[in-house]
Amino acid sequence: MVERDLVIVGGGPAGMAAAISAHENGVKDILLLERDQYLGGILNQCVHTGFGVEYFKEVLTGPEYAERFIKKIKEIPEIEVSLKTFVVNLATDKSLTYLLPGKMETLRAKTLIMATGCREKTREMAHIAGTRPAGIFSAGLAQKLINVEGLLPGNKVVIVGSGDIGLIMARRFTLEGAKVKGVIEIENVSSGLVRNVVQCVEDFNIPFYLRHKITRIYGRDRVEKVDVVQVDEKGTEITDSKFEIECDTVLISVGLIPENELIEMAGIVLDEKTNSPVTDEVNKTSIPGLFVCGNSFKVYDIVDTVTRDSLEAGRLAAEYLL
Amino acid sequence: MSKKYDVIIIGGGVVGSAIARELSRHKIEVALFEKEEELAFGVSKSNSGIIHPGTQNPASSLKGKLCVKGNRLTRKIARELELDFKEVGELIVAFSEEELFRLGELKSEAEKLGVPRLKIVGHKWLEKNEPNLNRKAKAALFAPTAGIISPYRLVYGLSENAQKNGVEIHTSAKAVEIDGERGAFEVFTTDGLFESKYIINAAGLFADDVAEMAGVDTFRIKARKGEEFLLDKKWEDLTRHLLFPLPSEKTKGILVIRTADGNPMIGPTAKEIEDKRDLATTDEGFKEVLSGAQKLVPGINGSDIIAYFAGLRPASGDDFIVREEKEVPGFINVAGIQSPGLTAAPAIALMVVGILKKSGLLLKKKKVFQKHRPKKMHLFAIPPSETKKLIKKNAAYGDIVCRCEMVSKGEVSEAIASGARTLDGIKFRTRAQAGRCHGSFCTTRLMKILSEKTEKPLTEITKRGEGSEIIKKDRCDG
Ligand SMILES: Cc1cc2nc3c(=O)[nH]c(=O)nc-3n(C[C@H](O)[C@H](O)[C@H](O)COP(=O)(O)OP(=O)(O)OC[C@H]3O[C@@H](n4cnc5c(N)ncnc54)[C@H](O)[C@@H]3O)c2cc1C
Numbered sequence: 001m002v003e004r005d006l007v008i009v010g011g012g013p014a015g016m017a018a019a020i021s022a023h024e025n026g027v028k029d030i031l032l033l034e035r036d037q038y039l040g041g042i043l044n045q046c047v048h049t050g051f052g053v054e055y056f057k058e059v060l061t062g063p064e065y066a067e068r069f070i071k072k073i074k075e076i077p078e079i080e081v082s083l084k085t086f087v088v089n090l091a092t093d094k095s096l097t098y099l100l101p102g103k104m105e106t107l108r109a110k111t112l113i114m115a116t117g118c119r120e121k122t123r124e125m126a127h128i129a130g131t132r133p134a135g136i137f138s139a140g141l142a143q144k145l146i147n148v149e150g151l152l153p154g155n156k157v158v159i160v161g162s163g164d165i166g167l168i169m170a171r172r173f174t175l176e177g178a179k180v181k182g183v184i185e186i187e188n189v190s191s192g193l194v195r196n197v198v199q200c201v202e203d204f205n206i207p208f209y210l211r212h213k214i215t216r217i218y219g220r221d222r223v224e225k226v227d228v229v230q231v232d233e234k235g236t237e238i239t240d241s242k243f244e245i246e247c248d249t250v251l252i253s254v255g256l257i258p259e260n261e262l263i264e265m266a267g268i269v270l271d272e273k274t275n276s277p278v279t280d281e282v283n284k285t286s287i288p289g290l291f292v293c294g295n296s297f298k299v300y301d302i303v304d305t306v307t308r309d310s311l312e313a314g315r316l317a318a319e320y321l322l
Numbered sequence: 323m324s325k326k327y328d329v330i331i332i333g334g335g336v337v338g339s340a341i342a343r344e345l346s347r348h349k350i351e352v353a354l355f356e357k358e359e360e361l362a363f364g365v366s367k368s369n370s371g372i373i374h375p376g377t378q379n380p381a382s383s384l385k386g387k388l389c390v391k392g393n394r395l396t397r398k399i400a401r402e403l404e405l406d407f408k409e410v411g412e413l414i415v416a417f418s419e420e421e422l423f424r425l426g427e428l429k430s431e432a433e434k435l436g437v438p439r440l441k442i443v444g445h446k447w448l449e450k451n452e453p454n455l456n457r458k459a460k461a462a463l464f465a466p467t468a469g470i471i472s473p474y475r476l477v478y479g480l481s482e483n484a485q486k487n488g489v490e491i492h493t494s495a496k497a498v499e500i501d502g503e504r505g506a507f508e509v510f511t512t513d514g515l516f517e518s519k520y521i522i523n524a525a526g527l528f529a530d531d532v533a534e535m536a537g538v539d540t541f542r543i544k545a546r547k548g549e550e551f552l553l554d555k556k557w558e559d560l561t562r563h564l565l566f567p568l569p570s571e572k573t574k575g576i577l578v579i580r581t582a583d584g585n586p587m588i589g590p591t592a593k594e595i596e597d598k599r600d601l602a603t604t605d606e607g608f609k610e611v612l613s614g615a616q617k618l619v620p621g622i623n624g625s626d627i628i629a630y631f632a633g634l635r636p637a638s639g640d641d642f643i644v645r646e647e648k649e650v651p652g653f654i655n656v657a658g659i660q661s662p663g664l665t666a667a668p669a670i671a672l673m674v675v676g677i678l679k680k681s682g683l684l685l686k687k688k689k690v691f692q693k694h695r696p697k698k699m700h701l702f703a704i705p706p707s708e709t710k711k712l713i714k715k716n717a718a719y720g721d722i723v724c725r726c727e728m729v730s731k732g733e734v735s736e737a738i739a740s741g742a743r744t745l746d747g748i749k750f751r752t753r754a755q756a757g758r759c760h761g762s763f764c765t766t767r768l769m770k771i772l773s774e775k776t777e778k779p780l781t782e783i784t785k786r787g788e789g790s791e792i793i794k795k796d797r798c799d800g
Contacts (some may be wrong), residue, residue: 035722122762124628130603134791140762152795152797216602276781301536
């Protein structure tokens with residue numbers, strides 16, 4: 001079986017930082033696998049600003065932040081990038097199998113860094129009853145449709161949950177001329193950054209319903225309306241507080257989960273609640289030489305700290321290898 | 323001039339499709355009309371996917387007889403159409419002495435119907451062969467012939483094969499008016515006017531409306547809602563068999579189901595409702611299903627549920643209606659096909675052929691009937707060695723579109739080539755969007771592939787047909 005010194009799975013900010021840092025720390029053979037058609041991961045659809053304040057001491061957009069790393073990666077010949085490459089299997093001995101158009105390969109990594117990011121929780125995980133028409137999107141999918149594809153997925157929008165992507169999409173939809181009819185949050189504070197609450201919701205006078213939840217979605221072909229109720233601090237519905245909001249779109253922004261199905265396949269135990277690898281040390285796992293960094297290690301608030309910890313993952317990998 | 327057929331089938335669910343394939347063995351002109359944009363978008367898309375052995379029907383019932391026969395026929399059909407039928411067996415579980423007694427009754431009733439190899443198994447057997455079953459289970463009726471199949475892929479297999487053998491399939495073609503009589507019916511549809519000698523009404527929930535168009539007013543269809551909840555695929559091995567409680571008068575109860583796609587499923591509820599379009603799931607349904615399923619398998623956890631849906635059983639009294647109407651000769655009703663309709667469909671199809679013959683339609687077998695359908699490739703279902711070969715032959719099978727279920731562009735293109743026109747149609751055929759992330763990552767890519775292959779703008783791509791467009795406005799379009 002072909003052996004490579006360091007394989008990194010995932011070409012978002014975490015995987016790119018890890019690759020650059022591993023190289024800086026002396027690793028000469030690095031293979032970076034990315035399933036998408038470009039590097040940068042989720043940053044590519046985050047066209048708003050607010051990235052890099054800590055790391056670059058500058059205010060950048062997501063694509064700008066990504067571009068700085070992509071440029072660096074391209075300048076390092078020891079980093080081989082393979083795009084449209086999808087890892088399907090990972091074994092305990094760090095051998096992995098991946099597919100790409102026209103090919104299926106298996107190789108063994110002496111050191112492996114997993115930087116596969118996270119996915120959004122779904123409407124199903126929030127157990128919202130009702131129908132399943134068109135018009136229900138994860139906030140991230142809506143963001144991709146608008147920012148990358150130039151497609152507006154809705155005109156009258158209700159946002160469930162007040163995670164950062166949800167808040168940012170409240171502003172985005174408003175700027176696109178759609179009407180955001182409310183952000184519904186079950187807790188009594190937003191789970192997003194304060195600056196996003198202010199700049200994306202309050203500044204646009206979008207109704208923000210704290211201690212409320214959506215109990216039902218209506219509509220056969222397309223979303224028509226939702227039921228909203230007020231809840232107490234235990235999450236119990238308050239009688240007679242129910243009201244309806246007419247809308248054609250429901251965005252779900254109820255949190256993120258690390259994507260760790262591959263390391264689970266290799267036998268690494270995941271925390272039942274958070275889906276992060278169970279470990280005491282940042283980036284390390286129960287398999288020597290297998291590191292996890294970025295949002296697949298844990299859900300970070302901002303990309304600057306992802307970069308910081310992923311640089312460390314690259315250093316750890318170099319230390320293990322050399 | 324309108325096109326003339328020997329037989330028109332109204333309704334493209336499992337029943338209409340099974341009839342279409344059976345008729346396509348004969349030298350006659352057949353057309354099938356479906357009001358939705360694709361086949362299998364009615365009752366046949368949302369059910370438990372169980373090929374029942376016939377253990378829960380009275381020995382005297384038509385549905386019982388057709389179920390036992392259908393169970394036998396489905397195996398052959400699955401082989402011919404390369405479908406994923408698995409004989410997993412079912413256990414009807416008893417928890418008390420009284421229930422134990424009823425198991426015996428069920429067994430003898432089922433044996434009268436001809437259900438083979440039934441056996442009552444005790445506590446010890448259950449502990450060994452169904453480790454996650456509630457330890458309080460006393461005994462169970464074991465029916466080894468129960469199986470599972472993907473309900474939509476069964477419909478697509480049957481209908482594609484029927485089409486291959488000459489049946490014309492019209493989608494987005496709703497029958498709205500019927501005139502004439504045997505030998506010269508006129509069927510007005512949203513896709514034009516067509517004539518035929520015979521009409522088969524397999525319109526599921528709306529079979530009463532279609533019958534009324536022909537002047538038949540002998541039955542009404544009531545909808546009985548069933549809510550079902552799917553667990554994450556990592557629980558694939560939760561149970562080895564299908565698990566049933568003892569059935570009540572009206573329903574089979576809350577089951578723990580294995581599915582062809584691997585995700586275990588729990589449900590269904592059974593509640594009569596007024597609105598035949600009401601496919602909403604409810605909080606009450608969720609509670610009922612979870613507690614019912616936990617009675618059988620206490621380890622089931624509500625947080626492992628990744629998807630849910632509701633289906634409507636089209637019921638007219640307690641039994642199936644399969645008959646030529648006396649008042650309107652040549653008009654054959656296949657109605658009230660509630661559970662076990664998925665199982666019984668191939669047997670219903672044979673019965674319909676018999677009725678047509680008796681009514682005077684000349685049915686001569688074709689010399690060549692292509693009974694086989696080439697296997698559809700699904701990466702998730704083949705070993706790595708085969709994947710490698712497949713990708714070598716066609717690069718697109720290495721281009722992964724749906725990451726949760728590992729579906730490639732090759733599979734998506736194949737699905738579109740065989741008739742998928744909507745995102746749901748792609749999902750049912752390939753499983754793309756059916757996994758943990760519910761299409762968050764692959765929806766845009768799927769829309770683009772669909773748009774490219776069908777030459778439709780992105781704004782016209784729908785979830786399941788007109789009215790369910792995904793996009794409201796293309797900004798690049800001004
Ligand atoms: C929750 C649930 C669980 C079930 N589980 C099982 C099971 O495990 N095993 C089993 O054997 N059975 C099961 N069933 C029963 C089974 O699903 C049905 O018996 C079967 O799918 C009925 O098929 P059909 O073709 O008659 O109906 P449908 O699939 O509804 O087909 C009828 C078609 O007719 C079309 N149509 C209606 N009106 C018109 C018109 N005017 N013009 C043109 N087209 C029209 C509709 O759009 C529809 O596509 C279950 C049912 C439910 C609801």
